[in-house]
Amino acid sequence: MTGYILKRLASAIPVLFGISIIVFVIMALIPGDPATAILGSYATPENVEKLNRDLGLDKPMVQRYFIWLGNMLQGDFGRSFSLNRAVLDEVLDRFGATLILAGTAFVLCSLLGIAAGVVSAARQYGLADKAITFAVLLGISIPSFFLGMMMILIFAVKLRWFPVSGMWPIYGARDLSALISHLTLPALALAVVATGVIARLSRSAMLEVLRQDFIRTARAKGVHERSVIWRHALRAAMVSIIPVLGVQAGFVLSGAVYIEMVFQWPGVGRMLVDAILKRDILLVQGGVVFVAACYVMFNIAVDVAQSLLDPRIKT
Amino acid sequence: MMAFLKLLARNRLALGGLIVMGLVVVLALITPLLPLADPDVTNTAQRFKRPFSDGALLGTDHLGRDLLSRLLWGTRLSLAVGFAAAIIAATLGAAIGIIAGFYGGRTDNIIMRGVDMLMAFPYILLALAIVAALGPGLMNALIAVAAVNIPFFARNIRGITVGIAHKEFVDAARLSGMTDTRIILTEVLPNVIPVIVIAMSTTIGWMILETAGLSFLGLGSQPPQADLGSMLGEARSALITNPHTSVVPGAMILIIVMAINLLGDGVRDALDPRLKSGALSRPMPTTMVKRTGLPPEAKADTLLALRGLKTQFQVKDRIYKAVGGVDLQVNPGECLGVIGESGSGKSVTALSIMGLVASPPGVITGGAVHYKGEDLIGAPYEKLRSLRGDRIAYIFQDPLATLHPLYTVGEQLIEAVRAHHSIDRSKARAHAIDLLKSVRIPNAEVRIDSYPHEMSGGMRQRVGIAMALANEPEVIIADEPTTALDVTVQAQILSLLDDLRRQRGLAIIFITHDFGVVAQLCDRVAVMYAGRIVEEGPTQTVLNAPAHPYTSRLMACVPELGQGRRELAAIPGLPPVVDKLPEGCAFADRCHKATDACRQGNIELVRHGAENMVRCIAPETPAQEASQ
Numbered sequence: 001m002t003g004y005i006l007k008r009l010a011s012a013i014p015v016l017f018g019i020s021i022i023v024f025v026i027m028a029l030i031p032g033d034p035a036t037a038i039l040g041s042y043a044t045p046e047n048v049e050k051l052n053r054d055l056g057l058d059k060p061m062v063q064r065y066f067i068w069l070g071n072m073l074q075g076d077f078g079r080s081f082s083l084n085r086a087v088l089d090e091v092l093d094r095f096g097a098t099l100i101l102a103g104t105a106f107v108l109c110s111l112l113g114i115a116a117g118v119v120s121a122a123r124q125y126g127l128a129d130k131a132i133t134f135a136v137l138l139g140i141s142i143p144s145f146f147l148g149m150m151m152i153l154i155f156a157v158k159l160r161w162f163p164v165s166g167m168w169p170i171y172g173a174r175d176l177s178a179l180i181s182h183l184t185l186p187a188l189a190l191a192v193v194a195t196g197v198i199a200r201l202s203r204s205a206m207l208e209v210l211r212q213d214f215i216r217t218a219r220a221k222g223v224h225e226r227s228v229i230w231r232h233a234l235r236a237a238m239v240s241i242i243p244v245l246g247v248q249a250g251f252v253l254s255g256a257v258y259i260e261m262v263f264q265w266p267g268v269g270r271m272l273v274d275a276i277l278k279r280d281i282l283l284v285q286g287g288v289v290f291v292a293a294c295y296v297m298f299n300i301a302v303d304v305a306q307s308l309l310d311p312r313i314k315t
Numbered sequence: 316m317m318a319f320l321k322l323l324a325r326n327r328l329a330l331g332g333l334i335v336m337g338l339v340v341v342l343a344l345i346t347p348l349l350p351l352a353d354p355d356v357t358n359t360a361q362r363f364k365r366p367f368s369d370g371a372l373l374g375t376d377h378l379g380r381d382l383l384s385r386l387l388w389g390t391r392l393s394l395a396v397g398f399a400a401a402i403i404a405a406t407l408g409a410a411i412g413i414i415a416g417f418y419g420g421r422t423d424n425i426i427m428r429g430v431d432m433l434m435a436f437p438y439i440l441l442a443l444a445i446v447a448a449l450g451p452g453l454m455n456a457l458i459a460v461a462a463v464n465i466p467f468f469a470r471n472i473r474g475i476t477v478g479i480a481h482k483e484f485v486d487a488a489r490l491s492g493m494t495d496t497r498i499i500l501t502e503v504l505p506n507v508i509p510v511i512v513i514a515m516s517t518t519i520g521w522m523i524l525e526t527a528g529l530s531f532l533g534l535g536s537q538p539p540q541a542d543l544g545s546m547l548g549e550a551r552s553a554l555i556t557n558p559h560t561s562v563v564p565g566a567m568i569l570i571i572v573m574a575i576n577l578l579g580d581g582v583r584d585a586l587d588p589r590l591k592s593g594a595l596s597r598p599m600p601t602t603m604v605k606r607t608g609l610p611p612e613a614k615a616d617t618l619l620a621l622r623g624l625k626t627q628f629q630v631k632d633r634i635y636k637a638v639g640g641v642d643l644q645v646n647p648g649e650c651l652g653v654i655g656e657s658g659s660g661k662s663v664t665a666l667s668i669m670g671l672v673a674s675p676p677g678v679i680t681g682g683a684v685h686y687k688g689e690d691l692i693g694a695p696y697e698k699l700r701s702l703r704g705d706r707i708a709y710i711f712q713d714p715l716a717t718l719h720p721l722y723t724v725g726e727q728l729i730e731a732v733r734a735h736h737s738i739d740r741s742k743a744r745a746h747a748i749d750l751l752k753s754v755r756i757p758n759a760e761v762r763i764d765s766y767p768h769e770m771s772g773g774m775r776q777r778v779g780i781a782m783a784l785a786n787e788p789e790v791i792i793a794d795e796p797t798t799a800l801d802v803t804v805q806a807q808i809l810s811l812l813d814d815l816r817r818q819r820g821l822a823i824i825f826i827t828h829d830f831g832v833v834a835q836l837c838d839r840v841a842v843m844y845a846g847r848i849v850e851e852g853p854t855q856t857v858l859n860a861p862a863h864p865y866t867s868r869l870m871a872c873v874p875e876l877g878q879g880r881r882e883l884a885a886i887p888g889l890p891p892v893v894d895k896l897p898e899g900c901a902f903a904d905r906c907h908k909a910t911d912a913c914r915q916g917n918i919e920l921v922r923h924g925a926e927n928m929v930r931c932i933a934p935e936t937p938a939q940e941a942s943q
Binding site: 021030140143152164206211214219225251257258272275277288292296311 | 429437440528561596716720782
C-alpha cells in the first residue's frame, strides 16, 4: 500500500510540472507590456523598467520560468502588489476558508447524492424515483450563484434563520456554532449542482450493478433486500461512483468562486476575482498554481481510496 | 433520422425542452424587431419600478432601464456567446482528438498528455487564469470558456477516432493511395460528426452557464452591454431591496439551461440502444407474478414439485414464452437432471422456483411450485427470502460473475449463514471454514480471506457449493455449475455433489446441457425443448432408448471417446423463437419424421412405458419396448 501511494505521488510530479508550465504560458500571453498593464496610470518609463527588473521580465522566457519555479519550490510565490503582502501567506489564509466551504459542500453532495441515487435506483419508476429525478434536473440546471442569492433572500432576509453573508459574525464569538450558521447556506448552495450530478450517476451505476449476477446470488442466499441494495449493490457501484466524486470535487472547488462572491466568503476564489480585476498577476498566478496542486493531491487521495475499496486494483 | 426524431418526440420532457428552447431562440432572434425600449437608456427617475407596472412589463433596474428589453437583449447575447463557445470548443477539440486518434503513437501520446494536464485543473482556475491574462471582457470570457472545454471534446473524439482509424474502410482508403488529410475529411470526419453533435448538445447548457458565471463575476461582458450573467451580477447589490431585478435574469438562465438539459437527456436516451429494450431496468427482489385462473393443487408427499409452471419475458409488445407449462418433481436424496440446448428454458425454470427470474421483464403467468405442499408462486417476499438459501439453495454457473467481487469468500459465506441464523461472527467464521473444508478446499483457514478473483475457477465453484450448503438446505438447484470448468475439475465437482447428496439426503435439480454429466449423477432426467418438457424418465431408460426424436438427435450430437467411425449428426435448423411458437410440436420443423399431424393442436406429455413420459405422437421406440 505504501508503495502504491508513493508511486501515485511520484506520478503527480510531471502533472504538477505541466500545471506550472501551463499557468506560466497563459500568463505569458498577457498582451503588450505586462508591467505597463500592472502599473496602469502609474506607468512612467522608470516605473515600468523597475517593475520589469523586479519581476525578472527582462530575462528570456525559459530562464524566467525556471526562476519562477525555483522560487515557488522554496515557498516564494512572489509579492502581491495590490495587498503588499507575500502571495503565499495570502493564499494560505484564504485557502483555509475555501477548504471549509468546499469541504463541507463536498461531504454534503457526496452523502446526499449517493443516497438519492441509491433510493432512486431501488425504487426505479416509483414515486420517490420520479421526485428525485425531477429534483436532480432542477438542481443541475440552476446556476449556483442565482440559487445562492435566492437562498439569501428567503432564508436570511425573509425567515432570518441564517446570517446574510460572511464567515464570522462582526461582533461576537468566533465559535463553531457561529461558523455553522454562517456556513449552512453557502455550503448548501454550493452542494446542489454536484449533488444532482452525483445522484444521477449513482442511480445509473446502481441500475447497472443491480442487473449483475452476484446480486442474484445475494438474493438467492436469502439476504435481506435492504442489505442487497446498501451492502452488495452500493459497494460494487462505489467503484464507478468514486472517480466521479474526484471530478465533482473539482467542480465544487470551481463553484466555490461564485458562492464566495455571493456570500462574501473570504476564500481564495474571491481573492482571485479581486486580483484579476486589480490586474494583480502574481497573486493570480500563485493562487491558481497552489489550488491546482492541492486538487492534484486530492485526486491522488481519491485513487488511493479507490484501491482500498477495490481489491482487484493492483497496488 | 426520422426514427430518432420520433423517439425524441415520444419523450414528453424532451419535447417540452425542445419547445421552450425553440421559443427562447425565436425570441432572441426577433428581439431587434420587437417594439422594445432601448435597453441601455438610463432613466434614474424611473428606477426600480415593479414588474407589471405601466410601460415596463418586467419593471426597471437600478438605472431605470427597461428589464424586459434588457432581458431579451441579454438572452440574445448569452445564447450567442454560449453557442459560439460550444462551436469553438467542439471544432478545436474535435480537430485535436481526430489528429491524436488518427495518427496514434507518439503524436497521440504527447497530445493526450497535454489534455490530461489541462484536465487536472479545476476548470474555473484555467478560465480565471486566461481571463486574468487577456483581461476582463465578453470576448475573453468566451475564449476562456471555449478553451477549458477543448480537452473534454478532444478526449471524447479521440476515443471514437481510435476505433475508426483501424476499421477496414480506412485501411482500404489508405491502400488506395489517399492522403491522410483526405482520409480524415472523407472517411473519419463523417463518422465522428454525430458524436461531436451529441457532445455539443450536452455541453451547450453548461457553456451558457459558464459564460454567464464569468459575467456575473464581472469578468465577462462590461457595461453598458449586458448578458444574463452581468445583469444578475449588477442586480446583486439591490438583491434585498428589489429582488425582481435578480429574479428576472436568474429565472431566464434557469429556464434556458433546464430546457437544454431536458433536450440533451432526450437525445441521449434516444441514442442509447440499451434503454430502448428496457434492459436497464433493475430486477426486483422477486419475480413478478400475474397468474390467471386457479393454481394447480398440491400433490401429496413430494418435497418440491412444479406444476404447469409458465414464465414469460414481456418486452414492449413482445412476449417470449420461456417456460410454457413445466411439471417436475424431486424428492429427498434424489437427483433430477434437466437437459436441453441453450434457450430451451431450463435456467428460467430453475430460477422461477424461488422467484429469481429478473423482473422486469420476467413474469410468472401460471402454474405452481409446491414446497412441502405449500405454493411458493406469489408467496410474500419475506416468505421467499426465509426459504432462499436456507431450505432451497442455488449453485450458479460461472462463479466469477456470481460471487461478489469486492468481498472475501469468507465474508460471503458468513453472510449466507447470518442471513438465516443469528450467530456471532466468530462462530459463523468457524462454520465457514468447516464449509470450505467440506467442499475440499485445501488450506481453508487461509483461503477464507481470499477474494474471488484470487482463486481458480474450480476453487470458486467449490465456494459456490459451500455457500449453497451453508444452512444445510433440503433442495439444491444447480444451474450448469460445471459448464465453465475443465473436465478434470468438473469430475471432482460432480463427485463432490454426489457424495453430499448421499451423505445429507439432499434433493438436487441439476440443470445442464451435458449428457455425460446426467449419466454420471442423475437418477431421473427431463429433456426440455422450447420451454416445455418433451421427455422424462429414469436416466438409464432415457439414455439407452430415447423416445422423443429430439432426445435421440441430441444424443447423436455427443461425440464418444473410443467409439470411432460414428458420424456426428448436428441437428439441422435452430430452436424456434419463443415469441412465435408454432402450433403443435415445437421440434417439428427440425424433425426428420414430422408429419402434418405434428403441426396441429397441443401435443400432450403422455406416459410411455412404465416410468417414462414423452411429448410425441411418433416416438422413436414403441411403448412396450421401452417398458421392458
